[in-house]
Amino acid sequence: MDEKLKNLYKKVILQHNKEPYHYEKPAHFDLKLEADNPVCGDRFELFFILHENIIQQGYFQGYGCAISKAATSILLQKIENHSKADALNIIREFLDFVKNTNSTITLEELDKALQAFAAARDFPERQNCVTLSWETLEKYLES
Amino acid sequence: MPTLSTDIRSHFPIFAWHSREKKPFYYLDNAATTLKPLTVIDTVRDYYSKYSSNIHRGLYPIAVKASNAYEDARTKVQHFLNAAHPEEIVFTSGSTASLNLLASSWAGHMLQEGDEILLSPMEHHANLVPWQQISAQKNLHLRFLPLDAEGNLQLDQLDSFDSSSIKLISIVHISNTLGHINDIGTIIGWAKKRDIRVIVDAAQSVTLYPLDVQKLDMDFLVCSGHKMFGPTGIGILYGKKEWLQAMPPYLSGGDMIKKVGLYESTFADPPHKFEAGTPPIAEAIGLGAAIDFLNYLDRPALLNELDQLTTYAMEQLRSVPDLEILGKAPKRSHIISFTMNGIHPHDIATFLAQDGIAIRAGHHCTQPLMEHFGIGASARASLSIYNTAEEIDALAGALQQIQSFFNS
Numbered sequence: 380m381d382e383k384l385k386n387l388y389k390k391v392i393l394q395h396n397k398e399p400y401h402y403e404k405p406a407h408f409d410l411k412l413e414a415d416n417p418v419c420g421d422r423f424e425l426f427f428i429l430h431e432n433i434i435q436q437g438y439f440q441g442y443g444c445a446i447s448k449a450a451t452s453i454l455l456q457k458i459e460n461h462s463k464a465d466a467l468n469i470i471r472e473f474l475d476f477v478k479n480t481n482s483t484i485t486l487e488e489l490d491k492a493l494q495a496f497a498a499a500r501d502f503p504e505r506q507n508c509v510t511l512s513w514e515t516l517e518k519y520l521e522s
Numbered sequence: 523m524p525t526l527s528t529d530i531r532s533h534f535p536i537f538a539w540h541s542r543e544k545k546p547f548y549y550l551d552n553a554a555t556t557l558k559p560l561t562v563i564d565t566v567r568d569y570y571s572k573y574s575s576n577i578h579r580g581l582y583p584i585a586v587k588a589s590n591a592y593e594d595a596r597t598k599v600q601h602f603l604n605a606a607h608p609e610e611i612v613f614t615s616g617s618t619a620s621l622n623l624l625a626s627s628w629a630g631h632m633l634q635e636g637d638e639i640l641l642s643p644m645e646h647h648a649n650l651v652p653w654q655q656i657s658a659q660k661n662l663h664l665r666f667l668p669l670d671a672e673g674n675l676q677l678d679q680l681d682s683f684d685s686s687s688i689k690l691i692s693i694v695h696i697s698n699t700l701g702h703i704n705d706i707g708t709i710i711g712w713a714k715k716r717d718i719r720v721i722v723d724a725a726q727s728v729t730l731y732p733l734d735v736q737k738l739d740m741d742f743l744v745c746s747g748h749k750m751f752g753p754t755g756i757g758i759l760y761g762k763k764e765w766l767q768a769m770p771p772y773l774s775g776g777d778m779i780k781k782v783g784l785y786e787s788t789f790a791d792p793p794h795k796f797e798a799g800t801p802p803i804a805e806a807i808g809l810g811a812a813i814d815f816l817n818y819l820d821r822p823a824l825l826n827e828l829d830q831l832t833t834y835a836m837e838q839l840r841s842v843p844d845l846e847i848l849g850k851a852p853k854r855s856h857i858i859s860f861t862m863n864g865i866h867p868h869d870i871a872t873f874l875a876q877d878g879i880a881i882r883a884g885h886h887c888t889q890p891l892m893e894h895f896g897i898g899a900s901a902r903a904s905l906s907i908y909n910t911a912e913e914i915d916a917l918a919g920a921l922q923q924i925q926s927f928f929n930s
Binding site: 381383384387388393418419420421422442443444445446448502504505508 | 865866867868869872873876883884885889892898899927928
């Protein structure tokens with residue numbers, strides 16, 4: 380099997396696809412966002428438990444490919460217990476790394492789970508899968 | 523194992539290019555668009571390199587030649603569909619544009635508040651959204667013929683509808699997602715008895731299935747050139763002369779007028795009334811070449827061989843563990859949608875792409891149909907006259923590998 384492809388579907392992505400983090404609708408939540416990609420039909424509901432300015436926890440459910448599911452799962456892990464401002468920084472840094480070919484962020488600067496998505500840069504047609512939930516939360520945090 | 527004539531492949535230069543470049547190429551996305559034979563490519567290039575000019579106005583030789591070639595293409599379409607008159611063939615940019623034209627100019631002017639339009643849940647969004655839009659504007663109501671669990675239209679339910687308010691049925695001939703062939707003869711027959719107009723979306727069927735608009739007594743038919751081995755950007759609207767005459771223009775501007783004053787204008791007769799502005803000239807002439815190509819082929823024989831190849835493909839796909847084919851139809855064409863347990867169609871398509879296998883993944887612009895099957899997306903392989911059993915084997919083999927990769 381092609382090496383590039385193996386890189387895209389690293390163990391960490393397959394693992395998150397099989398056992399996504401917080402993959403359920405919580406009994407109580409303070410914020411619900413919808414991450415939709417009308418082109419492919421992927422659709423996640425993101426639920427957040429907030430305390431003042433802190434995103435305490437995030438949950439999700441819905442339908443999407445291995446990459447979009449893993450990317451959402453990892454997003455929720457990364458921003459847990461971060462302030463909204465911190466979360467926005469984490470998101471912007473990651474999106475810059477994935478989308479911007481001239482990004483100044485190096486692979487080493489990203490933590491391991493996020494590095495798994497580096498191969499997405501070789502598959503521009505799959506970039507939206509990586510960024511779907513990240514951009515949805517970015518848009519909310521910017522507003 | 524069925525084998526389609528390898529001769530056919532030699533007409534399509536894209537195969538030779540991939541072979542020279544040593545790139546594997548298994549094109550199984552024909553429901554999205556078909557490949558183009560050399561004769562179509564050459565015809566388009568000839569127009570641009572030898573007689574590129576605007577039509578219907580120029581008085582110099584190449585303009586006359588372009589105008590004639592454009593109108594010749596219309597006549598070729600007329601004969602291909604066996605329409606009674608060339609004026610019944612309107613060139614549009616594609617099926618979507620044809621349906622929007624009908625929603626706006628036919629339904630928008632012929633229907634009254636409370637009138638009903640009968641559709642099916644398996645329609646392409648292009649045969650759904652325009653009706654939603656015009657219904658919202660004019661307070662029309664949409665009704666839907668039910669599907670059974672396997673995605674078959676329940677035509678025996680037609681009589682359960684109170685037909686007095688139904689003024690239009692717009693229905694797909696072959697589902698672009700399931701490949702099911704709908705019995706349009708029965709639908710048209712039912713509609714005629716009740717003075718209901720019928721639009722047939724023939725985008726997936728017109729290429730290989732004989733469609734005689736007079737014999738079937740069709741009111742309207744829409745299709746797209748690029749799915750018939752023709753160029754993109756050109757489509758067909760067939761409409762009975764009397765209906766087209768009664769309809770107001772859709773777009774207005776140049777080429778669709780009779781006389782223009784400062785405050786009011788009169789319009790040309792069909793089909794030019796519906797062809798405002800400079801039309802897709804090269805594309806229309808290219809479509810004419812595609813129709814010549816279709817006429818040159820032994821289409822009944824090819825259709826028969828393609829049916830056999832599809833049966834072979836279904837068998838091969840069924841041998842892949844945990845693969846499920848969407849819908850069971852008594853009559854199906856060459857489109858096969860499938861899902862694989864726990865593996866998203868986009869992941870399937872990305873893996874296949876690495877092996878040079880082109881399929882489609884997603885909702886195929888049929889979200890309500892996806893909902894009917896309780897899924898968000900499917901993978902879709904769609905075959906055409908140049909596909910081979912080897913390509914099917916490559917697909918099935920790759921799907922087995924994907925299955926073991928994700929489940930290891």
